[in-house]
Amino acid sequence: MTSPHHDLLHIRSIGKVTLEFTTRCNLKCTYCAVTRPWHRKNDLDLASFDVLVEEMKTLGVRTVQISGGGETTIVRGWDLYLAKLLDAGFQVSIISNLAKPMTDHAIRALSLCGEITASIDTTDPALYEAIRKGGSFDTFTANIRRIRAQCDQEGRKPPYMIWNAVASDRIITLVDQWVASGIALGIDHFQISEFFQYDDLPGAISINPVGSMSDEDLARARRAVERARWLAKDAGKWFAVLPSVEEALHGSRKVMRTEVELDHGEGRPVFRKSRTFVQIVHADGSRHEAPQPPPGPMLPGKKTKNCFMPWTEAFVWATNDVAPCCMYKRIRPFNGADLAAALNSPPFVEIREGLLTGNLSHTCNLCPMFEMVDIEEFRRSVAERLGVDSLLATPVPRS
Numbered sequence: 001m002t003s004p005h006h007d008l009l010h011i012r013s014i015g016k017v018t019l020e021f022t023t024r025c026n027l028k029c030t031y032c033a034v035t036r037p038w039h040r041k042n043d044l045d046l047a048s049f050d051v052l053v054e055e056m057k058t059l060g061v062r063t064v065q066i067s068g069g070g071e072t073t074i075v076r077g078w079d080l081y082l083a084k085l086l087d088a089g090f091q092v093s094i095i096s097n098l099a100k101p102m103t104d105h106a107i108r109a110l111s112l113c114g115e116i117t118a119s120i121d122t123t124d125p126a127l128y129e130a131i132r133k134g135g136s137f138d139t140f141t142a143n144i145r146r147i148r149a150q151c152d153q154e155g156r157k158p159p160y161m162i163w164n165a166v167a168s169d170r171i172i173t174l175v176d177q178w179v180a181s182g183i184a185l186g187i188d189h190f191q192i193s194e195f196f197q198y199d200d201l202p203g204a205i206s207i208n209p210v211g212s213m214s215d216e217d218l219a220r221a222r223r224a225v226e227r228a229r230w231l232a233k234d235a236g237k238w239f240a241v242l243p244s245v246e247e248a249l250h251g252s253r254k255v256m257r258t259e260v261e262l263d264h265g266e267g268r269p270v271f272r273k274s275r276t277f278v279q280i281v282h283a284d285g286s287r288h289e290a291p292q293p294p295p296g297p298m299l300p301g302k303k304t305k306n307c308f309m310p311w312t313e314a315f316v317w318a319t320n321d322v323a324p325c326c327m328y329k330r331i332r333p334f335n336g337a338d339l340a341a342a343l344n345s346p347p348f349v350e351i352r353e354g355l356l357t358g359n360l361s362h363t364c365n366l367c368p369m370f371e372m373v374d375i376e377e378f379r380r381s382v383a384e385r386l387g388v389d390s391l392l393a394t395p396v397p398r399s
């Protein structure tokens with residue numbers, strides 16, 4: 001039994017923390033913000049890493065995901081920090097480009113992870129190396145084989161392996177080949193994620209979002225995706241396409257565009273701010289900005305985003321900030337100590353309140369990761385997750 005007016009806006013525990021060790025990377029993928037000259041280079045302050053590990057234990061964290069906007073395996077001693085997390089008893093998952101030759105210690109640490117997500121857009125070696133500049137397809141596949149071999153040698157189950165591809169006109173019609181090659185390498189799960197388009201990178205291969213493809217190319221892409229889906233199903237693997245990409249495949253003509261404002265000071269451009277919005281692509285290739293959904297409750301039927309992340313997760317960025325999901329960046333500075341206080345600070349409470357009432361923030365409104373759901377149904381689900389009676393729970397108890 002719980003007390004009346006249980007607060008749905010504050011949390012006492014979380015299941016998962018994502019740690020971004022760095023925003024630097026060894027590759028220069030053509031679509032990625034990290035490759036732009038204005039991209040800020042940050043590294044997580046690892047001096048308080050042990051404190052953070054204790055904070056996460058206190059909050060009941062079960063899973064630590066190592067990922068973010070950069071590549072962890074270029075951080076000095078990264079595999080020692082990974083080993084610390086494993087020794088502390090967390091289930092660790094990591095997102096990596098697996099593009100660097102690895103030491104035996106690094107391969108063993110990776111082999112002890114519960115899950116590895118590798119970013120790989122295509123298994124066509126020439127296209128891989130054109131899109132993921134600086135990467136070697138042979139090194140990538142050799143690392144996967146070594147991780148699996150390490151597990152075989154020690155009689156352990158290998159990590160659950162996920163491949164992620166960013167949806168674009170260059171790779172989407174080859175997605176069946178991508179899945180077939182992944183199945184041969186023992187990959188368990190394939191996912192196609194959204195492409196946020198920046199201005200083209202000079203000198204790099206040009207790639208475009210699925211929403212900008214011609215009708216004929218979209219028909220080819222749908223056939224490749226259906227074949228990929230069938231191949232994965234037949235092999236007992238997962239295959240997932242983000243809803244917004246699925247809609248683009250079926251002719252939504254929508255693309256996600258990010259425009260960046262820069263200060264042109266001394267020598268190099270400096271990031272000032274960015275804006276992400278939806279564009280509609282016309283048959284002649286021209287585009288216009290889609291109308292923004294109005295702020296506040298979105299539909300008369302009272303809908304909200306079906307997202308529990310602000311109640312279940314935290315993201316610790318290499319900027320030494322903490323946020324509830326990958327869509328939010330600098331909302332609360334964080335030095336490794338008192339994670340619980342950071343997660344219950346005003347910016348987090350406001351995001352939870354927005355989701356519970358349908359008064360979504362601009363970022364939640366735009367977010368392509370979750371579909372809309374009835375507010376009352378959502379509130380009941382949040383209460384259920386927190387283990388409270390939804391009739392006794394109030395979403396707005398702030399005083």
Ligand code: SF4
Pocket residue numbers: 025026027028029032033034035069070071097119132
């Ligand atoms: S490997 Fe990942 S972080 Fe690095 S440039 Fe490519 S997409 Fe960006």
Ligand code: SF4
Pocket residue numbers: 305307308309310324325326327328351363364365367368369370
């Ligand atoms: S931006 Fe998206 S993932 Fe983040 S809290 Fe909002 S709905 Fe959830």
